[in-house]
Amino acid sequence: MKKKLAFILATVMTIALAAGCADDISTTSDTEITKESSDADYLLGAIIWSTDDGLGAASKEAIDTVAEALNIDVIYRTGGFDAEAQTTDIENLIAAGVDGILMTPLVDASIDEYMKVCEDAGIPMQIMFRNIIDEEAYDYCMSSDLFAGYVVEDEAAAAVDMIDKLVEDGCTTIGLLNREAGNGVVDRRQQGAIEYLEEEGIDYYTTTLSSTASAADAADSTAQLLVAYPDIDGLILSSGSNGVIDGVVNYLKTTDIKLTSFDTPADIVSSFDAGNLSMLTTGAQIDPVYAMINLYNKLEGTPFSETPTEINSNYIYLKNAEDTEMYNEYFDTFKTYTAEEIVNLTTMDYESFLEEVKSYSLQSVSE
DSSP states (O other), X not given: OOOOOEEEOOOOOOSHHHHTTTTXXXXXXXXXXXXXXXXXXXXXXXXXXXXXXXXXXXXXXHHHHHXXXXXXXXXXXXXXXXXXXXXHHHXXXXXXXXXXXXXXXXXXXXXXXXXHHHHHXXXXXXXXXXXXXXXXXXXXXXXXXXXXXXEEEXXXXXXXXXXXXXXXXXXXXXXXXXXXXXXXXHHHHHHHHXXXXXXXXXXXXXXXXXXXXOHHHHHHHHHHHHHHOTTXXXXXXXXXXXXXXXXXXXXXXXXXXEEEEESOOSOHHHHHHTSOEEEEEEOGGGHHHHHHHHHHHHXXXXXXXXXXXXXXXXOEEEOSHHHHHHHHHHHXXXXXXXXXXXXXXXTSOHHHHHHXXXXXXXXXXXX
16 A cells, blocks of 8 residues: 655744845956956856855856857856846846846746846846746747747656665665755656656655755654654655755664765765765756857857757766766866867757767766
8 A cells, every 4th residue: 555644844944044145246257247348259147046055166167167168258146046136136137238148047937037037138048957837937938039948957757767776775665855845846856756656656755854954954854754654765865955965864874774865965985885875866067068058059149949948958876986986086177078079069950969968977978
């Protein structure tokens, strides 16, 4: 009999941590760039949650590498976590004279409003790390001549792969360490996992962490879930950001329970060596590379497609310490593409570009 129970962790935390970053601004130089001060071919505005955390910093490095290869200057805006803040970011970037917007929208239902601001300024917008879930926003953007498109990972497919790895490891009852609804990316992961578990008839239980949960909160939540349902022998963490994965990894060290997770702990090798970690889903910093190439071609007047592109990028799976050592060697700094290869990406036809995106893996980067 299917066992499904939502075991809700009521974690009440302030959003001051996010709000405290709202004025964080970084650029590709020591001073603020404007259209007048830039001698690059294009000036782009990049809106992202942060350039300081692991994925944010890796994404900035990737964007800067592409920008250098294509003679682009970039102004960054970070820390805007609501629709009003992100709209203001777009308006300020437009005032600085940017030729296009590359962004990670954090409020799905407002993406069409962001698009309208860009349309009023006559500049294209490209999305990275997200697709558009809201039907009205999707229809509006996909019909806009100035919407370049989006690049996003196949979250549901990754969740399926994580479940398959736990089953391969001998797990029969799964615990889902989910986040509260509202983040489109995490929602797709969680929905994909639940649908697959039910399809395969695998028993599971769920606990829900707040979006601002800390490592300690995650450890407490994991402990409560495992005490309530001691037959759980495998866990899936749908978002390990903000140190959450470290809290779970540390708690599991005295158990035999296996863990798969999106995002990475501070010390990946030690986490695998401890024996609980089964698989990590990571490598999403390739998203802005493909998104920026798509936007560049739109600006050049040679778009990959006459309609906005919808591109699914791959995750990279780490399954042991050896994978991690290779990952650290090739991903500590951006080595996925050389400057020449980046230029070559812009000259591909759309079908060839999609094949290139599809081929992205740990092995392809190391070759």
